[in-house]
Amino acid sequence: MKILEVENISKSYGKLKVLDNVSFSISQGDYVALIGKNGAGKTTLLNLLLGLANPDSGSIKFFGKNLEGNLTHILNYIGIVFQQHTLDFDLSVKKNLIFYADVHGMQRKVSYERIQRLLKKFELSKFENYKARNLSGGMKRRLEIARALLKEPKILILDEATSGLDPATREQILFDLKELVQENKITILTITHLKSEITDVNKVIKLEKGKIV
Ligand SMILES: Nc1ncnc2c1ncn2[C@@H]1O[C@H](COP(=O)(O)OP(=O)(O)O)[C@@H](O)[C@H]1O
Ligand SMILES: [Mg+2]
Numbered sequence: 001m002k003i004l005e006v007e008n009i010s011k012s013y014g015k016l017k018v019l020d021n022v023s024f025s026i027s028q029g030d031y032v033a034l035i036g037k038n039g040a041g042k043t044t045l046l047n048l049l050l051g052l053a054n055p056d057s058g059s060i061k062f063f064g065k066n067l068e069g070n071l072t073h074i075l076n077y078i079g080i081v082f083q084q085h086t087l088d089f090d091l092s093v094k095k096n097l098i099f100y101a102d103v104h105g106m107q108r109k110v111s112y113e114r115i116q117r118l119l120k121k122f123e124l125s126k127f128e129n130y131k132a133r134n135l136s137g138g139m140k141r142r143l144e145i146a147r148a149l150l151k152e153p154k155i156l157i158l159d160e161a162t163s164g165l166d167p168a169t170r171e172q173i174l175f176d177l178k179e180l181v182q183e184n185k186i187t188i189l190t191i192t193h194l195k196s197e198i199t200d201v202n203k204v205i206k207l208e209k210g211k212i213v
Contacts, residue, residue: 001028002064003155003187004049009058011044018044020210022058026155026189026203031181033198034191036207042191043083045207046159050080063154076104079148081158085140089133093124093143096132100147111150118146122176138169145176155187156180162197174200 004026011019018041026032036042047053049060051071060067062074087096094115101111119125122142127135132143141161148156161177162170178200180186190197198204206213 002026003028003030003062004189005059005061005064006045006049007059007061009045009048009055009060011041011048011053011055018210019048019055022207022210022212024205024212026187028154028187029181029185030203031177031188031201032190032203032205033201034189034205034207035193035195035198037193040193040207041210042193042207043159046157046191049157050075050078076151077154079151079153079156081141081144081148081156081161083159083163085144087132087140087143087147089131091132092129093132093135094119094128096143097147097150101150104151106151114150114152118149122146136169137165138172141165141169141173142176145173149180149186153186155189157189157191159191160193161190162192162194170197 002025006025007023009019009022010017022045034042048055051067063077065074067074088099091099097115097118098111101115119128122145124139124143124146127139132140135143162173165173174197177188177190181188
């Protein structure tokens with residue numbers, strides 16, 4: 001089954017063509033890296049995938065449905081980890097998860113059980129009452145990944161998930177992702193400018209000045 005189909009997407013800002021006829025697809029269970037230097041157009045592409053901007057031409061389909069016209073439905077099945085931290089730093093680790101689950105209308109019976117499981121999986125249980133601000137950079141990231149998985153999305157998308165982390169922590173996050181694909185059969189699109197991040201993926205999409213190369 002196709003999770004994502006991007007067909008002939010172009011996007012310009014004024015005279016600058018940021019994405020030029022970009023096409024690719026992602027199937028269920030794929031672990032895909034979108035790699036490109038700074039300024040290649042990666043975040044612009046992500047914004048298009050999330051409906052935060054519209055392409056000038058081309059089409060985007062998730063789960064066989066056009067993004068246009070089905071955005072809220074589709075976003076329900078996407079887990080997202082943005083480049084910048086999006087935690088509430090004043091809430092505890094656990095409350096960051098509870099609040100997210102509540103906002104997304106999850107039944108507490110379901111969400112509480114999943115939260116326990118995710119806290120354990122990402123080794124966050126012993127920090128569950130810490131304020132999110134007091135976590136290390138790596139644990140903040142792991143909390144964001146846990147949160148993105150709460151709704152059991154069909155695809156997890158991460159933008160520069162390991163940027164700013166030390167090498168050991170980076171390894172840990174990459175290990176987490178590999179395990180999610182291997183054990184939980186989760187489909188992942190990871191966006192990065194680092195070649196060292198693409199060791200375990202089964203597909204690489206290379207973006208250079210807005211074009212797939
Ligand atoms: N909203 C915008 N308005 C004008 N130019 C933009 C905008 N967003 C991105 N750009 C330009 O598009 C190019 C690609 O940016 P971006 O998608 O952020 O690249 P990446 O994430 O690969 O580093 C850059 O030259 C950037 O300056
Ligand atoms: Mg970027």
